[in-house]
Amino acid sequence: QLQLQESGPGLVKPSETLSLTCTVSGDSINNSSFYWGWIRQPPGKGLEWVGSIYYSGNTYYNPSLKSRVTISVDTSKNQFSLRLTSVTAADTAVYYCARTTVTFDYWGQGTLVTVSS
């Protein structure tokens, strides 16, 4: 059974860097059939795709966030990670990791990251 689990700080200060990791179990992140992605949802608002990565390291970012986002993969740990720099209150959201083909078919439970001093 595929499972994804987000981990990382729940509180980040403005102007600092948000860092999250998604640990995948039940499937290899090297599986060439899939991408692995991050989606976020501000409180009370809709879903926003942040970016996705292929096991080879090819990355795809939301153009509106591209200048601040880096997604990387660690195949030895079966993990992929998100870094978002220069955060503001507008980056406060539940961050989900998900397995991606053309749809997001398996999701982590999500982790709330609050940007506040």
Added chain:
Amino acid sequence: DIQMTQSPSTLSASVGDRVTITCRASQSISNWLAWYQQKPGKVPKLLIYRASNLEDGVPSRFSGSGSGTEFTLTISSLQPDDFATYYCQQYNSYWTFGQGTKVEIK
């Protein structure tokens, strides 16, 4: 960038009603469209992929149609478990979600 616009933003309906949600793409996306259901505090659930294909385990009262720039999600007879927010998502060029449609009790 491809923008996805859903209508209405909120829909009030009763159990047993037929419900239709529309999603429009800013440019043609062929049939590269999915629909998700999300309940408060829960993870989004994939309902439909490639515009009209039902994901395994999704009740047959859900159906999707459309191609190009206009798509619909229909619930043929609304059930109590269906009160939720629904999102469309395109995957013709990267991935983009619509803003969501909340289906609430009338």
